[in-house]
Amino acid sequence: MVDVNRRWxxxxxxxxxxxxxxxxxxxxxxxxxxxxxxxxRVQMLxxxxxxxxxxxxxxxxxAVKIGEVVRSLGAGRVVKSRHSGxxxxxxxxxxxGWQDYAAINPTGALGVTRLPPDTPLEKALGTLGLxxxxxxxxxxxxxRPRAGETVVVSGAAGATGSLVGQIAKIKGCRAVGIAGGAExxxxxxxxxGFDAAIDYKAEQVEQKLSAACPDGIDxxxxxxxxxxxxxxxARLALHGRVVLCGAISVYNATEPPPGPKNYLSLLLQRxxxxxxxxxxxYERAQxxxxxxxxxxAEGKLKDQVDVQEGLENAPxxxxxxxxxxxxxxxxxxVTP
Amino acid sequence: MVDVNRRWxxxxxxxxxxxxxxxxxxxxxxxxxxxxxxxxRVQMLxxxxxxxxxxxxxxxxxAVKIGEVVRSLGAGRVVKSRHSGxxxxxxxxxxxGWQDYAAINPTGALGVTRLPPDTPLEKALGTLGLxxxxxxxxxxxxxRPRAGETVVVSGAAGATGSLVGQIAKIKGCRAVGIAGGAExxxxxxxxxGFDAAIDYKAEQVEQKLSAACPDGIDxxxxxxxxxxxxxxxARLALHGRVVLCGAISVYNATEPPPGPKNYLSLLLQRxxxxxxxxxxxYERAQxxxxxxxxxxAEGKLKDQVDVQEGLENAPxxxxxxxxxxxxxxxxxxVTP
Numbered sequence: 260m261v262d263v264n265r266r267w268x269x270x271x272x273x274x275x276x277x278x279x280x281x282x283x284x285x286x287x288x289x290x291x292x293x294x295x296x297x298x299x300r301v302q303m304l305x306x307x308x309x310x311x312x313x314x315x316x317x318x319x320x321x322a323v324k325i326g327e328v329v330r331s332l333g334a335g336r337v338v339k340s341r342h343s344g345x346x347x348x349x350x351x352x353x354x355x356g357w358q359d360y361a362a363i364n365p366t367g368a369l370g371v372t373r374l375p376p377d378t379p380l381e382k383a384l385g386t387l388g389l390x391x392x393x394x395x396x397x398x399x400x401x402x403r404p405r406a407g408e409t410v411v412v413s414g415a416a417g418a419t420g421s422l423v424g425q426i427a428k429i430k431g432c433r434a435v436g437i438a439g440g441a442e443x444x445x446x447x448x449x450x451x452g453f454d455a456a457i458d459y460k461a462e463q464v465e466q467k468l469s470a471a472c473p474d475g476i477d478x479x480x481x482x483x484x485x486x487x488x489x490x491x492x493a494r495l496a497l498h499g500r501v502v503l504c505g506a507i508s509v510y511n512a513t514e515p516p517p518g519p520k521n522y523l524s525l526l527l528q529r530x531x532x533x534x535x536x537x538x539x540x541y542e543r544a545q546x547x548x549x550x551x552x553x554x555x556a557e558g559k560l561k562d563q564v565d566v567q568e569g570l571e572n573a574p575x576x577x578x579x580x581x582x583x584x585x586x587x588x589x590x591x592x593v594t595p
Numbered sequence: 596m597v598d599v600n601r602r603w604x605x606x607x608x609x610x611x612x613x614x615x616x617x618x619x620x621x622x623x624x625x626x627x628x629x630x631x632x633x634x635x636r637v638q639m640l641x642x643x644x645x646x647x648x649x650x651x652x653x654x655x656x657x658a659v660k661i662g663e664v665v666r667s668l669g670a671g672r673v674v675k676s677r678h679s680g681x682x683x684x685x686x687x688x689x690x691x692g693w694q695d696y697a698a699i700n701p702t703g704a705l706g707v708t709r710l711p712p713d714t715p716l717e718k719a720l721g722t723l724g725l726x727x728x729x730x731x732x733x734x735x736x737x738x739r740p741r742a743g744e745t746v747v748v749s750g751a752a753g754a755t756g757s758l759v760g761q762i763a764k765i766k767g768c769r770a771v772g773i774a775g776g777a778e779x780x781x782x783x784x785x786x787x788g789f790d791a792a793i794d795y796k797a798e799q800v801e802q803k804l805s806a807a808c809p810d811g812i813d814x815x816x817x818x819x820x821x822x823x824x825x826x827x828x829a830r831l832a833l834h835g836r837v838v839l840c841g842a843i844s845v846y847n848a849t850e851p852p853p854g855p856k857n858y859l860s861l862l863l864q865r866x867x868x869x870x871x872x873x874x875x876x877y878e879r880a881q882x883x884x885x886x887x888x889x890x891x892a893e894g895k896l897k898d899q900v901d902v903q904e905g906l907e908n909a910p911x912x913x914x915x916x917x918x919x920x921x922x923x924x925x926x927x928x929v930t931p
Contacts (some may be wrong), residue, residue, distance in 0.1 A: 329876050489854070503862045518825070518854030526839045526870030527654045532864030533869075 264289045266426055267329045267357035267573050272322075276511045276581060279574045281314075282357075290362040291339075298339040299361045299371070304570075305332040305384040306577045306589035308482075311510040319536055325453060328356040329573070332389060333593075334380045335361070344367070350374040352383050357573045360366060360591060367474045381564045385418050385588035387551055389537060393504060394422035395547040396540040399430075401502045401533050402478040406431030409472050411491055414482030414507060415456065416443035417580075418562070419586035422551075423480045424453045426558050432478075435471045437464065437487060439583045446586070451561050465490045475499065475528075483508045485516065492521035503534035511581055563587025600625045600743075600769035603665045603693035603909050608658075609650055612847045612917060615910045617650075618665060625673075626698040634675040635687060635688045635707070640906075641668040641720040642913045642925035644818075647846040655872055662880050663908070664692040668725060671697070671718045678702070686710040688719050691907045695929065717900040721754050721883035723887055725873060729840060730758035731883040732876040735766075736813040737838045737869050742767030747827055750818030750843060751792065752790065752926035753916075758887075759816045760789045761896050768814075771807045773823055774816070775919045782922070787897050801826045811835065811864075819844045821852065828857035831864045839870035847917055899923025 262399045263286045273281045292298040313323050313330050323330050334352040337345050345351070345365055353371030355361040364370045374383050385391065397419075404410055410427035414420040415436025424434035424447065436447040436456045444456035455471040457464055467585075468476070468490055475496030481488050484506025492501065509516040525532055540547075565585045567576040569592070576591045599622040609617045628634040649666050650658050659666050670688040673681050674696075681687070681701055689707030691697040701707045708717050721727065733755075740746055746763035750756040751772025760770035760783065772783040772792045780792035791807040793800055804812070804826055811832030817824050820842025827839065845852040861868055876883075890896045901921045903912040905928070912927045 483861070505862070506859055509859075515856050518856040518858050520851050520854040522844075522854050522858065522868070523839070523842055523870075525822070525868060526841070526872070529869075529871050529875060530859060531867060531869040532858070533865075533867040534859075534864050536862070540863060545782070 262289060263287065264358055264360045264415065265570055266359075267570070269314060269323050269325055271325065273311075273511075275513045277311065277314065277574060277578060282574055284571065289360050289422060292341045292362045294341050295364055296362050297337045297342050297345045297349075297351070297365050297371075299335045299355055300338045301333050301335040301355045301359055301361060301593045302359065302595075303334050303380040303384060304333055304573065304576075304593060305334075306354070306420055306580055306591060306592040307332060307389065307587070308505050308507045308510060308580055310577060311581070316526050318495070319538075329356050330354055331357050331573075332384065334374065334383055335593075345373070350376060350378060352380075352388065357570065359570065379589065381590060382555070382562075385564060386422060386555060386560060386562045387427055387548055390418035390588060391422055391551040392422050392537045392540065392544060392547050393419045394426055395551060396543070397502050397535055398426050398478070398480060400523045400540065402480060402500050403533045404430045404432050404478055407433075408477035409433045409435065409474065409496070410480065411435045411437065411472065411476045412480040412482070413437045413487050413491075414505070415447055415453065416563075416586060417482060420480070420482050421447070421451055421562065421587065422560060426554075427478075428452050429554060429559055435468070437483075439466075443584060443586060446563065449535065459487060465493070468494055471487065478502065480504060481506070485509060488519050488523045492524045495524045495530050497528050499524075499530040500520065500527055501525075501532035503532060507581065528533055538583060564590055566590045566592055568592050598625060599623065600694055600696045602695075603906070603907055604666055605650060605659050605661055605663055607661070609647075609847075609850045613650065613910060613914060618910055619665065620907065626697050628677045628698045630677050631700055632698050633673045633678050633681045633687070633707075635671045635691055635699060636674045637671040637691045637697060637721060637929045638693055638931075639670050639716040640691070640693065640912075640929060641670075641725065642916055642921075642926040642927060643668060644841050644843045644846060644916055646913060647917070648751050653695050653778055655874075666690055667693050667719065667909075668720065670719055671929075681709070686712060686714060688716075688724065693906065698846065700784050711778060711888075714914060717902070717924065717926060718891070718898075720926060721900060722758060722891060722896060722898045723884055726754035726924060727758055727874045727887040728876065728883050729755045730762055731887060732879070733838050733840050733871055734759050734762050734814070734816060735890065736876065737871045740766045740768050740815060743769075744761065744813035745769045745771065745810065745832070746814045746816065747771045747804065747808065747812045748816040748818070749773045749823050749827075749875065750841070751783055751789065752922060756816070756818050756841065757783070757787055757898060757923065758896060761787055762890075763814075764788055765890060765895055771818075773802075773804075779922060782899065795823060801829070801870050804830055807929060814838065816840060817842070821845060824855050828855055828860045831860045831866050833864050835860075835864055835866040835870055837861075837866065837868035839868060843917065874908045900926055901927045904928050
């Protein structure tokens with residue numbers, strides 16, 4: 260056990276792409292948990308696009324304050340407990356932050372979830388965690404797929420997108436993925452079972468989308484925004500649905516990016532564009548995790564994890580998401 | 596009875612604001628109805644923003660072809676019938692077109708509806724017609740208002756918008772209207788019972804919207820698109836809904852107008868933006884017309900009609916909609 264707590268604190272609100280200089284990397288004493296708190300040794304951090312938003316302004320959660328530890332999901336082991344419901348050795352996941360040790364009220368608003376012993380953290384933070392829940396509720400509750408429909412997902416090789424397409428297949432839909440790079444596209448069709456994949460970096464998205472979706476797009480699950488959202492709107496089928504999950508192409512924009520000029524497809528096609536956030540659906544997390552775990556056990560949900568090493572690389576690892584360098588779930592191992 | 600049929604035929608697809616020169620005004624013999632058809636003497640034409648779209652490209656209906664009579668809703672009296680279900684003297688409403696006489700298959704896909712004798716055509720073509728159905732289904736089925744919510748409608752002094760606000764009031768909501776000009780705004784608050792009205796020509800829409808909707812906008816019923824849509828999106832309440840009914844500000848645009856840059860409010864607020872077209876709801880027209888007629892009889896739905904005179908003024912009268920010159924339902928009387 261190290262006797263210091265390394266922490267990344269927010270120094271300045273990033274303008275555009277986040278830089279190492281936007282943060283201070285400090286060493287502090289390992290905190291003592293207060294009464295009702297637990298002390299968690301952080302083992303693995305999850306990297307999620309929504310973290311970029313938390314560094315900006317108050318939205319669905321308050322922004323991280325200047326001088327505060329950078330907010331991040333992660334998982335680790337309880338090393339001290341002053342909470343009757345948790346014991347030393349318990350494995351937990353939650354908003355542990357970019358640090359070696361987190362003193363947390365585990366049952367507070369930003370509490371932690373206890374994981375079954377020996378849960379692989381890669382699964383707990385990905386397919387059976389936030390990404391799995393996001394794909395599950397976003398596709399099923401907001402998109403409401405019916406067998407035979409065509410589901411298009413952007414950011415398709417990412418941790419959420421790859422699950423969206425695979426759940427669409429489980430529900431009897433055609434799945435078309437849009438991703439950046441031949442290797443990601445190959446994985447989508449050859450491993451994850453997508454019907455088609457479009458490499459937006461090398462191919463004409465509009466043409467390829469038309470070819471892959473001859474009857475239009477029934478559900479477009481959007482992780483990226485920008486021109487790809489417009490291309491999908493232009494091809495929306497009658498009563499098509501656009502599930503707004505994110506807009507990674509614009510999170511680092513310094514100017515407000517243009518809106519989707521083809522939004523009137525929603526009128527002509529009697530379509531629906533709807534946003535959602537997973538915390539609204541947490542009451543049904545058990546149902547979702549149960550289904551996801553079953554599909555994993557049945558071999559129906561493949562995933563990829565991209566594990567970087569070392570807390571000192573936290574900003575660079577988060578940046579990989581916005582550079583499209585991650586292949587699948589981006590994780591950062593803090594300690595083995 | 597005149598012995599010629601004056602008709603406005605589409606000469607060229609309008610670019611930008613429609614001009615008289617986009618049409619030919621011709622005289623033809625009064626047609627003979629074929630077996631199964633009726634001959635309608637057109638008395639009143641309805642002017643509707645969606646007509647602009649019909650002159651462009653195929654959308655939810657095929658575009659009007661070059662050389663065809665300009666498509667328009669209207670009402671008139673049957674003067675000859677070769678259909679067993681209709682008699683001379685029947686009053687009917689439907690897609691009669693810009694002409695004195697229309698030979699129509701009344702039970703075809705683009706048929707007509709028989710009106711009760713002595714129905715005021717101003718009501719049949721407005722509050723109890725397409726505009727009433729549009730407000731009814733758009734607000735109630737797509738917007739799904741709950742008592743106490745704040746409903747904002749643009750184009751609020753128009754035939755549809757004014758009904759949306761009044762139905763919102765009937766359902767226990769606060770109604771805020773956006774319209775162009777002090778006179779229209781005065782009518783909204785003093786006659787139609789809106790809680791607030793914003794004159795987008797003279798006032799700062801963003802500021803006024805914030806002031807009129809301190810808890811945000813639960814339902815935004817959009818008839819105009821453009822900057823007002825963006826202003827409403829920026830103030831969307833949690834789980835807010837945007838009902839896309841039209842976008843009159845862009846129908847005459849020659850370049851694709853920018854999209855709503857604030858669409859990500861739908862994500863952060865878990866909102867929904869949904870388009871609809873009334874024909875999808877025709878199976879429940881009787882329910883809607885029944886409710887609308889009852890509210891009219893109870894004095895709960897006020898309307899204004901703006902009747903211009905003379906078939907020769909058809910293009911100019913339709914243009915009034917896009918110039919914002921109509922106060923309430925725009926009609927054109929063809930014959931007394």
